[in-house]
Amino acid sequence: MSSPNVLQSLLNTFLGELRKxxxxxASGLAAAGTLIGSAGITVLNAFGTRAALDSGAQGSRAVQSAFETGYAAVPLGTVGAVVIGVVAVSSEYAANSPDAGGGRQITTTLAASPHRVRLLVAKALGVLLLVVATAAVTIPVCVALAGLIIGGASGGVAGSDTAVGWGEAVARSAGAGLYWSLTALLALAVTVLTRSGIVPLVVLVTNSSLVSFSLLLTHVTPLAHWLPDMAGRRLFGGLSTVEGGLDVVPGxxxxxxxxxxxxAVAGVVFARRDA
Structure with missing residues (x-):
């Protein structure tokens, strides 16, 4: 098959998977929940900052710039990214209702797109695009909300030690979006290997929001800093308070x-095993 035909086939598969x-x-709720949840946290934080400013607490730890106040809610998006990455695959293996024959979507998907590696690439690209779009909307909305609530009371800075320039703001926002995207791809790969969404959702959501198993492991061995979530944590910039580990680019x-x-492992396994 010629390269143009391969690219066209990949594009068609990608568009079909993206639509799906x-x-x-679940993916719509994850994206909407990321936006709404992050915005809600930002509003609470911003009113706290505004109250601190109104009480004359300029320069205290309770006072943050509009960017820092909005950006503080960004880690919540990791949970949404996990959900999107998991359900993109787990939905294929969920049993349909008895009225629909009780089968699984994966058989229909493979009938329409029998090239499994191409199908997995298309799914990964679809997940990546949705997560990037969610980040591109959520982060600016949170920062804008913080700016509207805090207003000009702090001059947009709220203390010279918390000043964030445009370059740093863009870099940190891009870093957060990259962290979300890589987390979603990790979740997708693990779900392909397990063929179930339950284990990846429980483990990855818990690790991202409640108890970081990787962080606990750093107290046992420094090698834990090389685990994916710990390696990439500095992509969030100033929100990372854990000492040691890798810098931004190596991480x-x-x-x-x-x-x-x-x-790659998921692709090999997916291509070789039965549906």
């Missing part, structure tokens, strides 16, 4: 290597 992912109720490369490696 976007229309999944991002390690996290990307984990995502690429797991996707």
């Amino acid at each position: 992912i976007v229309t999944l109720p 991002a490369l390690v996290m990307a290597a984990w995502a690429a490696g797991l996707l």
Whole structure:
């Protein structure tokens, strides 16, 4: 098959998978929940900052710039990214209702797109696009909300030690979006390997929001800093308070290597085993 035909086939598969992912109720709820939840946290934080400013507490730890106040809610998006990455695959293996024959969507998907590696690439690209779009909307909305609530009371800075320039703001926002994206791809790969959404959702959501198993492991061995979530944590910039570990660029490369490696393994497994 010629290269143009391969690219056209990949594009068609990608568009079909993107449409499927976007229309999944769980992925839509994850994207909307990320936006609404992050905005809600930002509003609470911003009113706290505004109250501190009104009470004359300029320069205290309770006072943050509009960017820092809005950006503080960004880690919540990691949970949404996990959900999107998981359901993009787990929905294929969920049993349909008895009225629909009780089968699984994966058989229909493979009938329409029998090239499994191409199908997995299309799914990964669809997940990546949805997560990037969610980040591109959520982060600016949170920062804008913080700015509207805090207003000019702090001059947009709220203390010279918390000043964030446009370059840093863009870099940190891009870093957060990259972290979300790589987390979603890791979740997708793990779900392909398990063929179930339950284990990846429980483990990855818990690790991202409640108890970081990787962080606990750093107290046992410094090698835990090379695990994907710990390696990439500095992509969030000033929000990372854990000492030691990798710097931003090496950490991002390690996290990307984990995502690429797991996707490669998932591709091999997906191509060789029965549906």
